[in-house]
Amino acid sequence: MKNIVLKNGTVIDGTLTNEPEVKDILIKNKRIEKIGNITNKEQKNAKVIDCTGMYIMPGLINMHAHLFGTGQPSSILGGGALQKIVIQFVKTPVGHKVLDALVTSAVQQELYSGVTTLRSVGDFEYSDIRIRDKVRKGKIEGPRMFCSGPAITVPTGHGDGTFATTKEKPEDLRKEVQERTKHGVDFIKICTTGGVMDAKEKGHPGELKMNLEQTLAVTEEAHKLGLIVASHTESPEGMTVAINGGVDTIEHSSPFTDDEAKTLKDRNGAVIITCSPAVPLAKLPASVTKLSDFAQFNSQVVLDNMIEGAHRAKEKGIQIGLGTDASCPFATQYNMWRELLFYTKLANVAPKEAIHAATLSNATILGIENETGSIEETKYADLLVLSENPLENLETLKDPKHIFLEGKLIRKRPKKNQKLDEAIDSIMAEM
Numbered sequence: 312m313k314n315i316v317l318k319n320g321t322v323i324d325g326t327l328t329n330e331p332e333v334k335d336i337l338i339k340n341k342r343i344e345k346i347g348n349i350t351n352k353e354q355k356n357a358k359v360i361d362c363t364g365m366y367i368m369p370g371l372i373n374m375h376a377h378l379f380g381t382g383q384p385s386s387i388l389g390g391g392a393l394q395k396i397v398i399q400f401v402k403t404p405v406g407h408k409v410l411d412a413l414v415t416s417a418v419q420q421e422l423y424s425g426v427t428t429l430r431s432v433g434d435f436e437y438s439d440i441r442i443r444d445k446v447r448k449g450k451i452e453g454p455r456m457f458c459s460g461p462a463i464t465v466p467t468g469h470g471d472g473t474f475a476t477t478k479e480k481p482e483d484l485r486k487e488v489q490e491r492t493k494h495g496v497d498f499i500k501i502c503t504t505g506g507v508m509d510a511k512e513k514g515h516p517g518e519l520k521m522n523l524e525q526t527l528a529v530t531e532e533a534h535k536l537g538l539i540v541a542s543h544t545e546s547p548e549g550m551t552v553a554i555n556g557g558v559d560t561i562e563h564s565s566p567f568t569d570d571e572a573k574t575l576k577d578r579n580g581a582v583i584i585t586c587s588p589a590v591p592l593a594k595l596p597a598s599v600t601k602l603s604d605f606a607q608f609n610s611q612v613v614l615d616n617m618i619e620g621a622h623r624a625k626e627k628g629i630q631i632g633l634g635t636d637a638s639c640p641f642a643t644q645y646n647m648w649r650e651l652l653f654y655t656k657l658a659n660v661a662p663k664e665a666i667h668a669a670t671l672s673n674a675t676i677l678g679i680e681n682e683t684g685s686i687e688e689t690k691y692a693d694l695l696v697l698s699e700n701p702l703e704n705l706e707t708l709k710d711p712k713h714i715f716l717e718g719k720l721i722r723k724r725p726k727k728n729q730k731l732d733e734a735i736d737s738i739m740a741e742m
């Protein structure tokens with residue numbers, strides 16, 4: 312691969328401490344070889360891209376995505392007879408092919424929109440693992456991937472009957488963890504609480520589903536096997552069980568106590584914020600979302616709780632990551648920029664902090680901060696070149712000028728769902 316020089320761009324490096332600075336970047340053998348003034352001798356035979364007036368930041372890391380969907384609301388997984396037929400079908404060889412095509416499209420949409428590292432947190436039939444391996448072998452183009460395979464839940468838990476495997480007894484839950492290691496998962500995903508759509512009561516989303524014993528069974532087994540555990544957690548009761556039950560990354564989050572904060576911090580745990588489906592579900596008119604009155608109300612409760620969880624995490628010095636929860640209604644595979652923008656508006660943080668959360672902080676939570684997540688010499692050249700300053704306008708992330716994954720220029724761009732984007736644009740305009 313020919314060396315590349317990004318000339319004269321303003322570098323926003325992904326840290327919270329460093330100020331943006333105009334520099335050159337030399338990319339050699341997939342990595343950032345040098346940052347600073349690249350001499351004529353050093354750039355001889357290299358492809359030189361003039362970045363004058365442009366901004367360079369690390370590639371985005373999406374910490375929470377499901378890969379089977381597009382974000383287009385659908386009633387297929389809404390329970391009932393159709394769901395049963397679909398679930399039977401995806402277990403067949405032809406079903407696997409269909410799933411793999413959906414997942415391939417999803418991971419490529421992510422990459423073509425600037426996500427260079429992606430964590431999948433619950434997909435059907437290990438389709439995420441199959442596609443991850445194809446990407447790793449260079450058979451298909453895609454981002455760096457970390458995958459859980461199917462989530463693990465208990466009867467009536469979130470994902471029961473769809474993207475999760477359901478077990479009740481602690482020893483059976485342990486076996487599910489062991490089963491996943493045979494498939495080569497990178498971590499374990501569980502669902503301690505229900506989700507917005509599972510709730511049966513107004514004002515009480517995120518009902519506790521897994522008890523402490525069940526949660527501990529999973530985390531103990533996973534930790535023994537060297538895997539961390541992520542938990543879908545959408546209520547304060549869920550936070551208590553997830554944190555005391557040994558969970559490492561709390562997905563979505565909710566308010567938690569000082570003692571719980573200390574336990575999570577001592578474990579080096581993290582909170583992953585996912586505003587992307589919660590905001591449209593809470594704010595769009597029911598005629599668009601097709602939600603019942605109480606589901607819409609509950610979406611707002613989940614969103615408020617999540618932001619409160621983010622505030623608590625920040626106050627207590629707990630690592631915060633960002634993800635889109637792609638595949639949920641209104642969470643597409645190409646709108647990570649919206650997550651950053653939602654986070655700045657709702658949690659009242661500066662764009663620099665949102666960029667940090669979506670890059671270096673996410674990399675640190677994944678344990679790959681020495682490889683990617685910031686613009687530093689020796690790290691992989693996972694980079695975005697932007698035409699405007701994202702610290703002033705995060706929307707510029709919607710359409711990166713150039714995307715690099717491990718020094719490779721990614722030329723394709725995602726196919727967007729215009730109608731869906733217009734609906735979300737309308738609520739963003741009012742925020």
Ligand SMILES: [Zn+2]
Pocket residue numbers: 375376377432543636
């Ligand atoms: Zn999720």
